[in-house]
Amino acid sequence: MSHSSTLFLFLIVLFFTPALSELCNPQDKEALLQIKKEFGNPTTLSSWLPTSDCCNNNWVGVSCANKTQSYRVNHLDLNDLNLPKPYPIPPSVGNLPYLNFLSITNTNNLVGTIPPTITKLTMLRELQIRFTNVSGEIPHFLSQIKTLESIIFHYNNFSGNLPPWLPSLPNLYRVSLDGNRISGTIPDSFGSFSDSLKLMTFSDNRLTGEIPATLAKLDFDFVDLSQNMLEGDASVLFGSEKHTLQINLANNSFAFDFGKVRVSKTLLILYLSHNRLYGALPEGLTSLKNLGTFDVSYNELCGKIPRGGRLQKIDVSSYSHNKCLCGSPLPKCKHL
Numbered sequence: 001m002s003h004s005s006t007l008f009l010f011l012i013v014l015f016f017t018p019a020l021s022e023l024c025n026p027q028d029k030e031a032l033l034q035i036k037k038e039f040g041n042p043t044t045l046s047s048w049l050p051t052s053d054c055c056n057n058n059w060v061g062v063s064c065a066n067k068t069q070s071y072r073v074n075h076l077d078l079n080d081l082n083l084p085k086p087y088p089i090p091p092s093v094g095n096l097p098y099l100n101f102l103s104i105t106n107t108n109n110l111v112g113t114i115p116p117t118i119t120k121l122t123m124l125r126e127l128q129i130r131f132t133n134v135s136g137e138i139p140h141f142l143s144q145i146k147t148l149e150s151i152i153f154h155y156n157n158f159s160g161n162l163p164p165w166l167p168s169l170p171n172l173y174r175v176s177l178d179g180n181r182i183s184g185t186i187p188d189s190f191g192s193f194s195d196s197l198k199l200m201t202f203s204d205n206r207l208t209g210e211i212p213a214t215l216a217k218l219d220f221d222f223v224d225l226s227q228n229m230l231e232g233d234a235s236v237l238f239g240s241e242k243h244t245l246q247i248n249l250a251n252n253s254f255a256f257d258f259g260k261v262r263v264s265k266t267l268l269i270l271y272l273s274h275n276r277l278y279g280a281l282p283e284g285l286t287s288l289k290n291l292g293t294f295d296v297s298y299n300e301l302c303g304k305i306p307r308g309g310r311l312q313k314i315d316v317s318s319y320s321h322n323k324c325l326c327g328s329p330l331p332k333c334k335h336l
């Protein structure tokens with residue numbers, strides 16, 4: 001071989017090597033570029049270029065699996081997209097079959113409903129849509145994605161009822177639908193959530209009615225139903241045998257005898273303010289060693305604040321505006 005043809009071959013190899021060594025799967029790249037197009041080519045996605053490798057950390061929000069999993073795109077985390085005009089969630093997200101994490105956050109021109117193509121993501125574990133204007137009911141077709149472990153839909157424009165099919169997702173660990181316009185009652189079916197469900201937060205919606213008795217057997221780490229229009233008895237959420245860390249029921253119309261409640265010893269945070277709780281404070285509160293936040297203000301509680309635990313260290317404002325609570329840290333009881 002002549003020197004010049006060797007050089008020629010060398011140059012060819014040099015020229016094609018970057019393309020050959022690209023890790024990004026061609027189908028994934030095509031899907032991502034289509035997603036960019038369906039978002040109206042926002043400048044925030046200018047790093048998504050046909051000429052670069054989507055798996056070398058240069059494509060904002062895109063991560064790929066390792067070699068064992070053929071470097072397929074498995075993580076799409078899009079924030080502050082700054083869309084030039086209103087667009088729906090691109091249907092092409094369904095063309096990234098290895099995705100296990102999909103998040104779209106802080107994108108005010110994101111409108112419309114969740115596209116049905118999302119059910120093609122059969123490995124999806126975490127779905128987050130937060131601080132957008134995505135609307136409509138939480139679609140029933142999400143129940144087809146059996147791998148889902150976490151649904152976080154904070155502060156969007158979702159409406160309709162709480163989806164009664166949620167317990168059919170066997171691996172669900174967290175469901176957070178705070179800050180939407182979801183109305184109606186909590187479905188009885190929620191009593192059949194699997195043990196995997198540890199976080200349930202529905203604050204700042206338009207929920208009404210009573211908490212179904214079926215929920216008594218659930219053992220959450222964290223439950224937040226604050227800022228709704230719920231009423232009646234919420235004592236099923238408590239229980240001395242549970243492992244609950246945080247309960248927030250503030251700003252509802254719950255009415256039950258708090259004195260009869262048995263609290264779990266693990267409680268760290270308990271917000272019950274702005275309800276119609278009556279009775280006394282349960283003695284069990286004194287055995288909560290790690291109680292950090294406790295607020296029962298604006299209820300109809302009465303009687304002596306039990307002595308012990310952290311109850312005397314809690315700010316007086318957390319006991320204020322009740323019927324007749326008394327004793328440290330409030331003033332002495334007069335006629336008790």
Ligand SMILES: *[C@@H]1O[C@H](CO)[C@@H](O)[C@H](O)[C@H]1NC(C)=O
Pocket residue numbers: 066067068069
């Ligand atoms: C590749 O990723 C999978 C899933 O995350 C993991 O189980 C495996 O250990 C990883 N392999 C290597 C070589 O890092």
Ligand SMILES: *[C@@H]1O[C@H](CO)[C@@H](O)[C@H](O)[C@H]1NC(C)=O
Pocket residue numbers: 107108109131132133155156
């Ligand atoms: C939703 O749209 C309204 C009206 O256009 C706008 O004021 C609001 O900021 C948007 N919300 C979010 C979370 O983007």
Ligand SMILES: *[C@@H]1O[C@H](CO)[C@@H](O)[C@H](O)[C@H]1NC(C)=O
Pocket residue numbers: 111112133135136157159
């Ligand atoms: C919120 O959803 C309602 C319908 O449910 C719709 O009329 C309204 O335009 C939506 N708001 C925005 C800002 O998208």
Ligand SMILES: *[C@@H]1O[C@H](CO)[C@@H](O)[C@H](O)[C@H]1NC(C)=O
Pocket residue numbers: 226227248250251271274
């Ligand atoms: C209850 O509502 C008030 C007024 O809207 C708000 O300031 C407060 O943060 C709410 N408390 C909780 C614990 O949600």
